[in-house]
Amino acid sequence: MSLLQVNLPGLHLKNPIMPASGCFGFGREYSQFYDLSKLGAVIMKVATGSERFGNPTPRVAETASGMLNAIGLQNPGVEKIIENEVTFLSQYDTSIIANVAGSTIEEYEYVARTFNNTKAVHALELNISCPNVKEGGIQFGTDPKMAAKVTEIVKKASNLPVYVKLSPNVTDIVAMAKAVESAGADGLSMINTLTGMQINLASKRPIIANKTGGLSGAAIKPIAIRMIYEVKQHVHIPIIGMGGISSAEDVLEFLLAGASAVAVGTANFSNPLICSDIIDELPTTLERYGFDAVEDAIGKAVMNE
């Protein structure tokens, strides 16, 4: 048996597999399909300072090898999430990562502090990259100075390890990664979705009511791999990799590129048991490619250069 454990700041993972934020709700629905204790961690749906209703529908469209979404950060607000959802997830033997967003720096700070006070979550994932919120999110995610600032403030507001989730909608991903590393980020999480659009030929209008949406799924995997590979060469903090993962082979590819753990998003929609299936298959896959442990594979492709 290969060793699946990975240790990251604040996270002692029994395996490197976790569902990605927004693709797994708060776990309840998927707990019908398998025991969530099997997961390395769960990254919860985003939390903002107060409740958000999100964008008008349609909010999703299908693309070649992927999908577009513009949910618009719909969530019940940090307090209700702690009261109802964190309590629910706490019954499982898995780490809980809270995805944090806001329209202002103050809102990020408030959400981070509120999670910190509960002691029930193990880490924060700072969502500075959601393309679907128009007020501010996008600015934080594409400007290294703003990204560093929000990271710094959130670090001060809480003692929890902070993983900053990077947007791929930038020309220089390494500059973003370095900026948040210097600002105190404990880790990176990458990538979020790429902004896209699909037009309906019959109605001659974009399908998604918000017009643009974030592209996810298999279509974005090569972009995620490239970005992780580039960033790994320039930063020292660990990376949680994501973008189009749907098999144990995909996981290994992310590990080789430099990810220390991975998140699976869109693939949950095609197969609600995908995370569980990947965890079952990972040992054999590692073995097939000559690895005794997950940790031995991390960044191998970068080191081989």
Add this chain to the structure above:
Amino acid sequence: MISKQRMKIVSTNQIAKDTIEMVLKNSYISENAIPGQFIHILVEGHTLRRPISIADVDKDNETVTILFKKLGSGTEKLSESKAGDFLNVLGPSGNGFETSTEGLHTVLLIGGGIGVPPMYYLGKSLAKQNIHVISVLGFQSKDHVFYEEKFQQFSKTYVVTNDGSYGDKGFVTSVIPNVGEFDRYYSCGPLPMLKAITNELSEKEGFISLEERMGCGVGACFACVVPTNTEKGYKKICSDGPVFAAREVIL
């Protein structure tokens, strides 16, 4: 409870223009499905599953019937499946129709196009409980009409076509005033039809089934929400619905 299942295609037939009837065998889904629920079908080469209503259930033979229209690449691909093939399905999904029959005498079923299928299993189940059923079915044109005789087996059935090529000409709303008294209505069909019906029948108790583009289909991703006048302000079509009390949703 929703489950991931393999369903074997027992038969597949084109029953009207672009409209396929498929009979699928699976004991778990046939045992647990109630009228108004759907199955979420994975189609090869597609990321998102396709929601299709359960149109009929035969518990003895452990089969479920679906009726779908070839609309885009997913339903086109699905229509190419053959008897003996297996479908990868989640189900039974969603919340079905309210079928408590206390004090109920007569119900009106209103189906439009691909909204007709869920009305069939519902009507059949209600008729079995000795409820008097009236059906109004709307289609684009004569070529699209299906299941008229099947509805006639348990209900007085009115068919309307938009172009008048079969039955009455017009929309389902044009015949509703002529169908007589009823205590409750059930409806599924395109949004403009549901808007017209819920407006016209605002005094009646009604249940409607809604359609929206879905992501996960299990209630996790917040893709298919509908505004409601409940305290929460919204509901999820895939898991709280697709059936809602007409009065609770804002169309």
